[in-house]
Amino acid sequence: IYSNSIALAIKFYRRQQNVPSLGWVLAVTGISGILETLPILLSLPLIRTLFLSSEHVAFGTTKIELKNYVIALILLLLIRLIVGIYSQYINASTRIRLLADFREHSTASERAKMKTIFGKSVQSLNFLLVGWSQLLPGILFTLAGIALFPSFGFIIVSILFLWLIPMRFLKKRQDESHEIVSELQASLEENAAVTAQWRDARFKAAKLDSFNKNLREFIIVSTLIIGLFVAHASGISFAGNSLLVILMLLRGLQQLFTGYIMTQQVAALKGYLTEFQT
Numbered sequence: 001i002y003s004n005s006i007a008l009a010i011k012f013y014r015r016q017q018n019v020p021s022l023g024w025v026l027a028v029t030g031i032s033g034i035l036e037t038l039p040i041l042l043s044l045p046l047i048r049t050l051f052l053s054s055e056h057v058a059f060g061t062t063k064i065e066l067k068n069y070v071i072a073l074i075l076l077l078l079i080r081l082i083v084g085i086y087s088q089y090i091n092a093s094t095r096i097r098l099l100a101d102f103r104e105h106s107t108a109s110e111r112a113k114m115k116t117i118f119g120k121s122v123q124s125l126n127f128l129l130v131g132w133s134q135l136l137p138g139i140l141f142t143l144a145g146i147a148l149f150p151s152f153g154f155i156i157v158s159i160l161f162l163w164l165i166p167m168r169f170l171k172k173r174q175d176e177s178h179e180i181v182s183e184l185q186a187s188l189e190e191n192a193a194v195t196a197q198w199r200d201a202r203f204k205a206a207k208l209d210s211f212n213k214n215l216r217e218f219i220i221v222s223t224l225i226i227g228l229f230v231a232h233a234s235g236i237s238f239a240g241n242s243l244l245v246i247l248m249l250l251r252g253l254q255q256l257f258t259g260y261i262m263t264q265q266v267a268a269l270k271g272y273l274t275e276f277q278t
Contacts (some may be wrong), residue, residue, distance in 0.1 A: 005266045008273035009124045033086035035080040035131035091129050101131045120272035131262025134255040141252030149245040177205040182271025218258040
């Protein structure tokens, strides 16, 4: 359902006129997501340097003068601010433009019939772009962490594979609940008798959504704790810059999971996307 719903959202976007190219929007939001995490990670060597009262920041085997490092970090923050503002604006302005064009170029009967369907389809674009802005840096930072600390990365990935079993089961039930909601939603206006069924189905879907969304910290932090314990018991050394690498892995996994949550939101709107494009 993920791939289908995402493909439908992309198809919906490409059918629209007077909007930025999808490639450009994905590039901007993806870079913004990467820059969201970089300053956090790069501030850690600075904190360590200040605690040690050193005049040089140790970044791997390279030593950088403290003053130059601070200037570079501030410049990176400014770039992150500019790109982040533009990314947020291009996302919001695109959705505003689509809604405005729909109201201007559709008849009253078309608006009455398609208002909700079109609005939900536009909403799926927000989830798609937010998910991409987290998924791309999540993949990059997770792979970078594994590459820099392979032994620990292998342990983390092994634990995550075990988590896939209950997560797939939960996701299957979540998808089924949203499909039932979509089916009942389609017949809601024609048959008021299904209102109670629609309400109960929405409640069930909302409970599963809440459960799935709030698993992020539990899964990631518990995976990190178990991974650290297993690595310690296995005699794996954490010397050098391993703390930075561990935090890189942690942040990468957090962003991956956030991207996963956003794909759930797109999947929940699949019924509207399908109905709009039929």
